[in-house]
Amino acid sequence: MRNRQRQSSREASLSRRAALGMAAAGAAGLTTLPAVSQAAATGARTVDVVIVGAGFAGLTAARQLRAAGRSVVVLEADDRVGGRTKAGTVAGETVDLGGQWVGPAQTRLLALAKEFGVATYPQYDKGQNLIDIAGHRAAYEGETPALDPAAMGEFAEVIGKIETLSAATSMPRPWEGAAAAEQDAQTIESWLLLNAKSPAVRSAIRLLVRAVFSAETSQISLLYFLAYASAGGGFSALIATRGGAQDSLFDGGVWQLAARMAKDLGAAVVLNAKVESIAQDGTGVTVTTNTGAWRGRYGVVTAPPALASRIDYTPALPARRDGLTQRMPLGCVIKTHIAYSRPFWREQGLTGLVLSDRTEFGPWFDHSPRHGTTGSLVGFFDGGPAQRWADQPPEARRDRVLKDIAQYFGDAALSPIDYVEEVWTRTPLHRGGYVSVPGPGVLTAFGPALLEPVGRIHWAGTETAEAWAGYIDGAVRSGERVAEVVGALL
Ligand SMILES: Cc1cc2nc3c(=O)[nH]c(=O)nc-3n(C[C@H](O)[C@H](O)[C@H](O)COP(=O)(O)OP(=O)(O)OC[C@H]3O[C@@H](n4cnc5c(N)ncnc54)[C@H](O)[C@@H]3O)c2cc1C
Structure with missing residues (x-):
């Protein structure tokens, strides 16, 4: 009887400790604690924050955290910094x-250029642009493509509709808008077929979308398109030269700004260090590369989702985050x-x-x-x-x-x-560009996972930006945001 009592009080104490452990893990956003301990990280160099990727997002985050007195390392798989700039x-x-x-x-990008x-x-x-669409060839000045005159009215109408819809997009969480489900069920192409009759208008929009995303209208969710346009101040701003993107x-090139940021960071930027795995526990992350391991209180991954998915995570990522990374080529x-x-x-x-x-x-x-x-x-x-x-x-x-x-x-x-x-x-380390392009159904089902931290791992990169997502400016903004969020946790 006394033995049974001893046994049950030990079980109670174990389960209390387990409950405390679960609470700590819950606080860190983890539902289960992996069997990763500090001991497993023996030999790992220790910093406050381990940052994956030395593009504009990673370098910006590192500078800002360092300026706030935190120690950082930026691990970059490539033999250069700059990511999608080169x-x-x-x-x-x-x-x-x-x-x-x-x-x-x-x-934000202009401010960086001014600083350096x-x-x-x-x-x-200066002079005339040339256009050749749906068999109509013309020279024109200014920003509005000179389609066949018979198509110009409809073109203006379609651009107007896009601007109205994008301005009404619920930002920065487009998946929460009243029309989100309906818009995310369509591609730009399916919307275009319903909203433009003229072959010239259809062809022009296809070309412009292709030039903005490096993807086809049939491959991109309408909701993503509208959110992306909204983040850049409207579709017209994305396609314009004067006053636009x-x-x-x-x-001398924008790449210099990445090089200058890396120079300031010195030995905190480690090249040829491809992150293979990230293991986290209640106190930090252990980030392992082909050349060694780093231990940090927090990790920041700035690689776009399709590259972030190539890293092994312990514990495994939540289904929504893992699903997202499989659906953002x-x-x-x-x-x-x-x-x-x-x-x-x-x-x-x-x-x-x-x-x-x-x-x-x-x-x-x-x-x-x-x-x-x-x-x-x-x-x-x-x-x-x-x-x-x-x-x-x-x-x-x-x-x-x-x-x-x-x-x-x-x-x-x-x-x-x-x-x-x-x-x-x-290029295996980039897998394309300019930006990730989710198809229909992705944002509404998986969108929140773009930004939601997973325990001690936070996500940045241009794809996560609230303004100018897809652009270098968006990458800088995402680096600033993540540095502020993680900095406040340290
Ligand atoms: C051809 C082209 C033209 C473009 N034109 C413009 C333009 O004119 N204006 C504009 O504003 N934007 C443009 N963009 C987009 C812009 O370059 C990107 O939005 C921006 O550079 C993204 O920065 P980032 O830091 O978010 O991501 P990235 O630059 O992609 O940085 C991520 C980094 O993570 C690294 N990485 C990935 N996996 C790992 C790993 N496992 N371990 C370690 N490191 C890893 C990558 O090597 C990369 O360096 C263009 C892009 C391309 C490709």
């Missing part, structure tokens, strides 16, 4: 092989710079911008150096064309690009002095 050289000029433009409303003394300059737009460029994109001995299209009164549904390559823009006499174009294979061309031999791609440009600028386009491309879609 330096390249074309005809002796340093250029951006990834993200490059900034708009006036992208104030990197100037911006306007995208060249393509307004200006950075002198990156768009397909190949970016190309083509240099010429002079910007000959300017002599024809052209800005260099061409929007055509008869080419695989495009759109392309003037990207001539600010000083000097050479000329340069920058353009993209986006969405379907990027998918079709990514696995082709580079010479075949180059041939396609030059022939596409020559259709509009003449044979001079066939003789560049330099040609450089980045096939983002075939």
Whole structure:
């Protein structure tokens, strides 16, 4: 009898401890505690916060946490910082092989450039743009694509409808809006087929969406599209040059800002450190890379969902977070710079911008150096064309690009002095760009998991931004947000 009493009081004490443990785990957002102990992290270097990814989000978070007196490490799988921004050289000029433009409303990125003394300059737009859509070819000035005059009324109406719907999107939690379920059940394409009759309008919207997302209208949830537009101040702001997302460029390239942030962080940025696993317990996270382990009180993952899903998590991620990461593929994109001995299209009164549904390559823009006499174009294979061309031999791609440009600028386009491309879609550490593009049904079922921390792991990266999601500015904002949230927990 006494033995049974001793036994039951020991069980009671064990279950009290278990209950306390569960409460601690619950407080950390964990439902079960893994058998990971500090001991398992023996040999791991210790910091306050371990950050995964040295793109703009990770570097911004690290700087802000460090400025608040916290210790950090940024683990980057690649042999360089910058993530979806990257330096390249074309005809002796340093250029951006990834993200490059900034708009006036992208104030966090502009503030960073100001801090580092990197100037911006306007995208060249003197002269006429060319458009060739649904068999109608025209030259025009300004921001509104000059479709066949018969289609212009409907085009304005469709853009107006998109702006009204995006302005009404419930931000920053679009999945909570009254129309969310209905909008998330559609693709942009299914909505377009119901809301635009003219082939020219349909084709123009398809091209513009492709240029913004590097994905097809049939692949993107309408709700995601509206939320994305809302986060950037409207669809018109996303597609515009002057005053919009393509307004200006950075002198010497935006990649420099990542390099400068990394320089300030010094040894806190570790390159060639691919995070393979993150284990967490009631007191911290153990982040293991191919070259060693780090222990932190909190972890911040800035890799986009499709890359974050390649990390092993212990305990396993909640079903909603794991489901999200399986359903947010990156768009397909190949970016190309083509240099010429002079910007000959300017002599024809052209800005260099061409929007055509008869080419695989495009759109392309003037990207001539600010000083000097050479000329340069920058353009993209986006969405379907990027998918079709990514696995082709580079010479075949180059041939396609030059022939596409020559259709509009003449044979001079066939003789560049330099040609450089980045096939983002075939880069294993990035898997595409510009941004993740969920299809229908994803945001309403899995959306909250984009931001919800899992225990001691917090999520950042441009995909999580409340403003300018998908852009470098959004990445900076997400880094600032996560640093504030995690900083307050330390
Ligand atoms: C071709 C192209 C053109 C673009 N044009 C523009 C533009 O003109 N203007 C604009 O504002 N935006 C543009 N963008 C988008 C912009 O570049 C991105 O929104 C932004 O750079 C994302 O920053 P991030 O820090 O959120 O993510 P990322 O830059 O993707 O950083 C995530 C980092 O995590 C690393 N990582 C992934 N997995 C692991 C792992 N397991 N362990 C360690 N590290 C890991 C990656 O290597 C990467 O460095 C463009 C993108 C592309 C590809």
